[in-house]
Amino acid sequence: MTDRGGAVDVDAEISRTHREEWTMIVAGLVRRYGDLDIAEETAAEAFATAVERWPVDGVPPNPGAWITTTAHRKAIDRLRREARRDDKQREAFMLRDDSPAEPTGFIDDDRLRLIFTCCDPVLSIQDRIALTLRMVGGLTVSEIARAFLVPQTTMGQRISRAKAKIKAAGVPFTVPEREDVPPRVAGVLAVLYLIFNEGYLASGENADPIRRDLTEEAIRLARLVRALLPPDSEEDAEATGLLVLMLLTQARSDARLSAGGELLRLDEQDRTAWDRLLMDEGIALLDERLEACGRDTRALGRYQLLAAINAVHASAPRAQDTEWAQIVALYDALERIDPSPIVRLNRAIAISEYDSPDVALAIVDQLDDELGGHHSFHTTRAELLRLTGRSEAARGAYDRAIELAINDAEATHLMRRRDEITATHHTDGITTNEGESA
Known part of the structure; x- marks a missing residue:
């Protein structure tokens, strides 16, 4: 440059x-x-x-x-x-010897090999993810802490303990054998998803709101992971689901920001700017998976359900054509296997569209203890308060969301939404969700 x-x-x-x-x-x-x-x-x-x-x-x-x-x-x-x-x-x-290193095993990619070696079962799944995000994703401790919804000091201690445990256990940094790969896949997929999410909405003041280097790398590695797994296995199904989720989300990248660099909601995006090649690839892979399980959502894992939610959005030619009943049903299935506060928050957004903002607001208010320090909670609450005509309360929620916004593009969007509020009742939708956030 x-x-x-x-x-x-x-x-x-x-x-x-x-x-x-x-x-x-x-x-x-x-x-x-x-x-x-x-x-x-x-x-x-x-x-x-x-x-x-x-x-x-x-x-x-x-x-x-x-x-x-x-x-x-x-x-x-x-x-x-x-x-x-x-x-x-x-x-x-x-160590001064610059001769070629020993054979690397059946995983040829340096980055992917490091992910698999960091995701050793000697660590808890959360520690595996945190350590790998730091070592492989290059994310800062604060970025990782935000993904886990924990304080930065807590995450720093967790990463240090994970390193110490690996050293104390004498874990060799060798490539796992092929039969050792499936038990590590859950951690690897979680790492790739969080790396992708950081790239899709990057954190930090003055940060580029979209980091394609991270999103494209996560997609590349997800393809490699899928190629390593036995076809039609449970691990293969979830790896396919994650790849589909990334493809459908990446397809919207060019429409996510306004000309002035402001974050745009789904209902504000120009859908003609969505990448149809990525959309078509993702939907074709998802259709194959749905056919394999007889279109029974009970057989789908977390990433497959998130991919299916995104496919409903992708299939709607206009925001008002979105099949919200289908999205609520998919979130119901997701909540049964992953009753996390973020899943419940995103489900509430879908319920607002399908049922009413009042019903959704009652669900969101129950999440204050768990998500009160997260920008998405206050953003969602502000939109719901706005829809129910509580303008002053909505302004306060927007103010809190702006304080917690992870980058300037999001803060600019929230300030515009706050400043648009009038005393009149608004009837515009909330459609802010693009699937679960990290």
């Missing part, structure tokens, strides 16, 4: 390299040194060195390779400092 004078924008290049290369660099370091802390810390140190050196020396021709080489040198120096015996000293020097 260059500025108007043709000079390289060093800060932008460092940010781009971190965004696009972090996972590959960390994966390579883990594969060679077998230590999560060394991999993460030396990669971070290499980027810190780039911040100091590149403005003086210039951006190297291959920034990713420069970071990788620098991180390797720092890892070697660290092992040499920590060496206590001659054999470890020799091991540290051997």
Whole structure:
């Protein structure tokens, strides 16, 4: 990236390299040194060195390779400092060897292999997800904490404990055998979904509201996971469901923002801007899955149900043509297997459209203790209060949602909705949901 004078924008290049290369660099370091802390810390140190050196020396021709080489040198120096015996000293020097690494097994992709190794059953499912999001997704602790609806300090402690447990248990960073893959799939799919969600609505002030590098990478890895699994297995069905969910959601990306960068709701989007190729691929895969289970929603897992909800939205030529009764029924099925507060919140939005805002508001108000610190709760509540004619209460809920908004595009949207409120009763819809949020 260059500025108007043709000079390289060093800060932008460092940010781009971190965004696009972090996972590959960390994966390579883990594969060679077998230590999560060394991999993460030396990669971070290499980027810190780039911040100091590149403005003086210039951006190297291959920034990713420069970071990788620098991180390797720092890892070697660290092992040499920590060496206590001659054999470890020799091991540290051997790390200078740039010969090809050992065979990687049947998973050829570095990123996917690291996800599977981080999702070791020695950790709880939540710890597997949190650790992998940090190591593989490159998400910050605050971004991961937001996805889990927990304080940042709590998430930082959880990730540290997960690393310590892996080290204490002596978990080898080797590729799992093919038969070891199915027990790890649930954690892997959860990681990919959260990475996708972070890209689809990125957090942080002044952040790009949509990060295609994350959404496209999550889709690519989901395709690879599906290819690893036995066809028609339970794991394959859920991996297919997740892929469909991502494809249908990604298809709406170009219509999600206004020309001014404001987030647009489903009923505000130009549906002609939706990517029909992605839509058609996703719906075809879902139809295959539904045919395989006789279209019995009781046989569908969480990701398959979320994909089916999104398919109903995708099939409606206009927002007012949406089959809300079908969406409510799918959320009912989803709530039976996943009675989480986020599922109940999204179900309430569907009930508002199918039944009434008053019925939905009663459901939402019961979620205050669990979701009171989450922007989606206050956004939904503001819309429902607006629909029921309680303008002042709606303004207050919008204000709280704006405080908790995860990026500027969302905050701008919420401010517009708040400022549109008048004393008159509004009859516009709430259709804010695009399936479950993370």
